[in-house]
Amino acid sequence: MQPDFNIVLIGGSAGSLSRVLRLLPHLTKKLNIAVILIFHRKEDEDSVLHDVLAHKSEFTVKEVEDKDPIERRHVYIAPADYHLLLEKDLTFSLDMSEKINYSRPSIDVTFESAADAFGESVIGLLLSGANADGVDGLRRIREEGGRIVVQDPRSAEVPFMPQQAVDRLSIDLLLTEFNIDDFLSLVTS
Amino acid sequence: MNDDLQLTDGQIEIILSDLIEQYGYDFTNYSSASLKRRIQRLITMDKVVSFAEFRHRIQHDAAYFKRFVEQVTVNVTEMFRDAHFYRTLREEVIPELATRPLIRIWHAGCSTGEEVYSMAILLHEANLLHKSLLYATDINPTVLEKVRLGMFPMSQMKQYSENYIQSGGRNDFSKYYIAQYDTAKFDDSFKTRIILATHNLVSDTSFNEFQLILCRNVMIYFDKELQDRALELFDNSLEKLGFLGLGSKETMKFSSLVSRYKQLPNKEKIWRKMS
Numbered sequence: 001m002q003p004d005f006n007i008v009l010i011g012g013s014a015g016s017l018s019r020v021l022r023l024l025p026h027l028t029k030k031l032n033i034a035v036i037l038i039f040h041r042k043e044d045e046d047s048v049l050h051d052v053l054a055h056k057s058e059f060t061v062k063e064v065e066d067k068d069p070i071e072r073r074h075v076y077i078a079p080a081d082y083h084l085l086l087e088k089d090l091t092f093s094l095d096m097s098e099k100i101n102y103s104r105p106s107i108d109v110t111f112e113s114a115a116d117a118f119g120e121s122v123i124g125l126l127l128s129g130a131n132a133d134g135v136d137g138l139r140r141i142r143e144e145g146g147r148i149v150v151q152d153p154r155s156a157e158v159p160f161m162p163q164q165a166v167d168r169l170s171i172d173l174l175l176t177e178f179n180i181d182d183f184l185s186l187v188t189s
Numbered sequence: 190m191n192d193d194l195q196l197t198d199g200q201i202e203i204i205l206s207d208l209i210e211q212y213g214y215d216f217t218n219y220s221s222a223s224l225k226r227r228i229q230r231l232i233t234m235d236k237v238v239s240f241a242e243f244r245h246r247i248q249h250d251a252a253y254f255k256r257f258v259e260q261v262t263v264n265v266t267e268m269f270r271d272a273h274f275y276r277t278l279r280e281e282v283i284p285e286l287a288t289r290p291l292i293r294i295w296h297a298g299c300s301t302g303e304e305v306y307s308m309a310i311l312l313h314e315a316n317l318l319h320k321s322l323l324y325a326t327d328i329n330p331t332v333l334e335k336v337r338l339g340m341f342p343m344s345q346m347k348q349y350s351e352n353y354i355q356s357g358g359r360n361d362f363s364k365y366y367i368a369q370y371d372t373a374k375f376d377d378s379f380k381t382r383i384i385l386a387t388h389n390l391v392s393d394t395s396f397n398e399f400q401l402i403l404c405r406n407v408m409i410y411f412d413k414e415l416q417d418r419a420l421e422l423f424d425n426s427l428e429k430l431g432f433l434g435l436g437s438k439e440t441m442k443f444s445s446l447v448s449r450y451k452q453l454p455n456k457e458k459i460w461r462k463m464s
Contacts, residue, residue, distance in 0.1 A: 065438045066409045067416070079438050082409075085222035093220040094409040094438050097227070097263045113222045 013129030015157025111137025129161030298407030302336030
């Protein structure tokens with residue numbers, strides 16, 4: 001089932017929360033997209049993250065439960081200690097298997113499964129972080145016809161993760177503090 | 190990673206139908222994204238170079254088929270995972286079971302048994318273990334052998350001990366096992382109350398009636414249709430007023446059975462069968 005909206009995946013680790021908090025107010029009801037957040041974090045921070053993000057945009061914020069449907073104008077949070085996968089019937093599946101890149105959720109796992117299921121409807125954004133998780137996933141998104149965006153490493157609190165992506169991949173947009181409009185038009189086209 | 194063989198959805202379907210014909214194992218209603226990832230992982234680990242070779246090996250090499258099942262099904266588990274869940278079992282569920290002459294509990298998809306031993310410890314501390322039977326079943330016979338041994342990695346014990354204390358445990362956790370090099374061997378008194386059997390939630394039927402069924406982080410690997418089948422099976426295997434415990438991100442909300450069940454307070458993932 002190809003969705004009639006784009007799916008925007010945002011992966012981040014250390015130092016990426018503040019960037020997401022600045023992005024969320026731009027998510028208004030007129031945007032025909034679903035947003036999925038994959039953050040490396042500790043298990044007991046689940047409800048905290050939901051509460052912090054809940055009223056920052058016009059989208060409904062939800063921490064994913066197994067088999068939840070993927071719907072437009074929602075921000076989905078990958079739950080801690082599970083991998084998050086996207087199914088072709090527009091639902092989520094959870095997976096508790098081994099950590100990937102020392103991480104569960106792993107950004108690569110979600111990016112790759114989204115690319116596999118939804119191809120060109122997928123946009124991957126990789127933010128600040130301290131390990132290489134996400135780079136292989138971005139490459140898969142690109143290979144399957146989706147588009148990839150990376151936070152400008154110069155503006156990232158921890159530049160390692162986005163720098164890896166910039167060094168190794170050709171990207172569609174380098175996200176800075178000043179080109180949010182370019183980002184919004186990319187994700188909705 | 191990129192140069193590895195990538196199976197198409199069609200090739201995966203062929204493998205799955207081979208497994209049904211050859212071995213009677215039906216994975217067709219597993220969550221496809223997760224199953225595909227597990228199969229792809231096996232292909233990378235085993236450096237498989239062609240689909241034909243992979244297919245032939247699964248079909249004709251029984252030992253490799255066994256490896257396939259072991260690697261494709263997920264066997265990650267912990268003792269006292271989600272401490273609040275165990276606290277609720279301890280404080281709200283076990284007291285309800287205490288008056289029964291015989292307590293029957295089913296751990297469906299028990300994997301290597303960490304949760305079975307956690308439950309046995311709770312029952313022991315409630316002074317109920319002597320009149321309890323814990324049925325531990327899994328699709329994979331190899332993991333059941335591990336349950337039988339009751340030996341877990343010593344490296345995990347610090348974490349499990351913390352989980353145990355958070356779940357309301359008051360004892361010194363280390364009194365329940367003996368350290369032997371890098372393994373922790375749990376007390377044999379637990380083992381005498383555990384009954385092991387292979388059971389496939391896809392194809393097998395109800396085999397007893399229970400007051401408590403635990404099936405945590407197993408159905409996440411099933412699609413909705415298979416989840417419905419498994420939930421029907423649990424419903425048929427649960428006494429009235431019995432309890433069903435699921436994983437922390439699992440839910441009965443998509444099932445038609447939910448109207449006959451009542452979820453325990455605080456969104457705890459335990460449902461009670463009301464009728």
